[in-house]
Amino acid sequence: MTNGKNIYLPVNGKIEEIIPQGRDVSLFRVRTQMPLNYVPGQFFMVSVWGAGEVPISVTSLFGADKAVELCIRRAGFVTETIHSLKAGDPLWLRGPYGNGFPLEISKNRDAVVVAGGIGMAPLRPLIEWFMKKPEDVGRVTLLYGAKTPEDIVFRDEMEDWKERGIKVLLTVDRADECWKGHVGLVTGLWQEVHSDLKKATAYICGPEVMIKAAMGELFLFGMPEERIITTLEAHMKCGVGKCGHCYTGPRYICTDGPVFSYREIKDISIP
Amino acid sequence: MNAAAVFMTVTDRTYPDGIERIRLWDTCLFKGFTRMAGGILPNEKRMLRTRRWYYHKLIHYPEVLNEFGCVGCGRCAITCPGKIDMATIATEIKGLAINGEEE
Ligand SMILES: Cc1cc2nc3c(=O)[nH]c(=O)nc-3n(C[C@H](O)[C@H](O)[C@H](O)COP(=O)(O)OP(=O)(O)OC[C@H]3O[C@@H](n4cnc5c(N)ncnc54)[C@H](O)[C@@H]3O)c2cc1C
């Protein structure tokens, strides 16, 4: 879905609003002239002219009159430049790319969503999807771990998620004085999930060590390999399967992924 | 599936009179090829990148595209000073080291 013949030509977007989400992370609401149709788990190549392009997941659920929402962490040159922009400034988008989360496999099943840090970004539209289609999914539990309470993104929305039936379990690596919740790894919360893990579906995103640990443990609990779903990260330059930068074993994360099941990647070293 | 990997990188260049976004040649044998945010280099070890070359040409391409990625032109064999070119390695793996046979 790029405009015209050149696949590298981005479309022009305009930043409508920037909402800070804890330390180093902001939500960018970007409006394009034509709505861009996308599904949870897909990503855009987002760019600032002169600075460069970076892959960023969609963090909103598609709506015809809705702006694209991108949750971006300050991580280096391009993301730092994006953070220096203001509402009204242009941001260029190319995409959406990638396969997206398989939603049908959680039909009539409980879903366990496991997020670490900024890994919440691609999982937020999934939560929104489950809230929109409660009849299509069983009980939904979100396990979310962040470094400190300050690093929790979409914290203000989580009350609403709880009210709408999502069980939200938060944990932090380091607590502050006000924190009353769990402290420790997100994988320490399995016993709080009141779903039969053998029958449920898991969607995982976060740092590589966390993904590996969560996938391995869920598999040991008896969850079938094809229902343990994750989304992977790699260096990307083209986003369309041409440049090879995002290779992971025989696969390209940009076109074969970024969403994979444990079955597809267990034999490949990530990244 | 994936098209053949035309290894290139997309980058922006700023000039006094404007900006251009261009493609440049790149290769998976450079350690920066897979560089991630914050300077993480998943394939920093030269061995990993060399292994990627053999795997990509001889195993991954056939798996994904049903064709070898190596066309057998022999240019790496002529150029390589260390005898780790594609044919030597492939035959060695097959247990038929060319060097051994010649001696
Ligand atoms: C599928 C996918 C989804 C993602 N989703 C999100 C998301 O939702 N939110 C999020 O915050 N992150 C996301 N990321 C991670 C994000 O893409 C990286 O944090 C980002 O690429 C970092 O870019 P950077 O330029 O800021 O970092 P850097 O570490 O500075 O650089 C990254 C790349 O930019 C190039 N570069 C660095 N400096 C320069 C320079 N001076 N001039 C030219 N080029 C330079 C380098 O070649 C390097 O390869 C996602 C990644 C993937 C693969």
Ligand code: SF4
């Ligand atoms: S013989 Fe060597 S140079 Fe020629 S295609 Fe194969 S790997 Fe490349």
Ligand code: FES
């Ligand atoms: S980013 Fe170029 S092949 Fe995946």
